[in-house]
């Protein structure tokens with residue numbers, strides 16, 4: 465993304481070229497509204513390309529476009545890991561239609577080998593990556609939203625995969641996560657289905673037992689496996705969007721079974737959740753994208769497995785996903801939201817106390833759905849990959865580490 469595509473919905477229009485000192489300290493890049501020309505402010509000098517009408521954006525995050533990934537159709541989700549054991553992140557793209565996933569092996573500079581497709585069940589809408597059979601190479605698990613199944617593709621360690629093995633789950637599986645739920649050191653698979661969460665316990669060698677179902681109202685589009693109770697046992701977190709408008713925490717018992725869900729209100733139609741420690745207290749916190757009211761909800765973990773009431777932040781139209789990472793390299797977790805209805809991404813820089821600055825909006829293209837934040841080119845700055853219909857935007861982070869944290 466070019467800096468001149470950077471917008472701030474709290475844009476300030478000014479006349480003349482005298483900017484308040486506070487703004488000079490805070491904003492370093494200006495987009496000259498309508499002219500698409502950009503000026504840069506240093507601490508000591510302001511260089512302006514007239515005419516003077518400013519749309520300000522914080523320079524704390526800025527990106528450069530790498531070549532987009534050529535995908536086959538409606539790319540819905542992207543996940544990243546090192547699939548060929550060369551130390552460079554690779555990508556797997558999942559689709560809301562079709563019956564395959566695409567594997568992109570990274571060159572290490574933000575570019576990728578052209579995709580290789582692998583057959584799955586119908587509409588593999590979400591994917592998760594982990595070493596499922598414990599042989600040191602990353603495997604792929606996808607959830608087939610119209611196939612009502614999970615496809616497991618075992619990695620060969622060289623970036624190629626064996627043909628998929630399918631396991632049935634409940635109807636409309638839309639999200640998938642992996643974690644060891646029963647403490648046997650074998651990764652288990654958790655799938656958010658239309659009215660339940662399906663748990664598939666690993667039996668070893670990348671094989672899975674028939675699923676058991678945790679009844680829920682309407683888990684959809686996002687699920688996480690994380691130990692929010694800090695008892696060493698993974699818990700399951702899902703958003704429930706259709707009628708509830710909640711994020712629900714299902715506490716694990718450690719044997720692959722779970723307590724009754726505890727629900728926390730969010731905004732309207734929460735469609736995605738991400739986990740991170742936003743206030744640096746050692747307890748996981750939650751951020752939820754509310755697709756119907758163009759907001760995200762931040763819920764700070766209380767430390768005992770419960771969460772404080774949501775704090776909403778405005779983002780773009782129809783926010784679809786959230787990624788949590790330190791994009792501006794100040795030591796605080798930031799949030800990146802893909803706004804599917806607006807064709808934009810909103811970045812909210814974290815203050816380190818669990819609160820966030822107002823959004824900085826970057827133009828993408830198409831309708832970005834889920835995204836991944838990972839350092840693609842090994843410069844230590846977290847990059848951003850966002851699939852859209854027919855393409856996938858790759859944004860390389862321009863931030864250079866200052867050597868200090870707040």
Ligand SMILES: [Ca+2]
Pocket residue numbers: 545546547548549550551552553554569570
């Ligand atoms: Ca690799």
Ligand SMILES: [Ca+2]
Pocket residue numbers: 643644645646647648649650651652665666
């Ligand atoms: Ca296990």
Ligand SMILES: [Ca+2]
Pocket residue numbers: 740741742743744745746747748749764765
């Ligand atoms: Ca926390």
Ligand SMILES: [Ca+2]
Pocket residue numbers: 789790791792793794795796797798813814
């Ligand atoms: Ca940060």
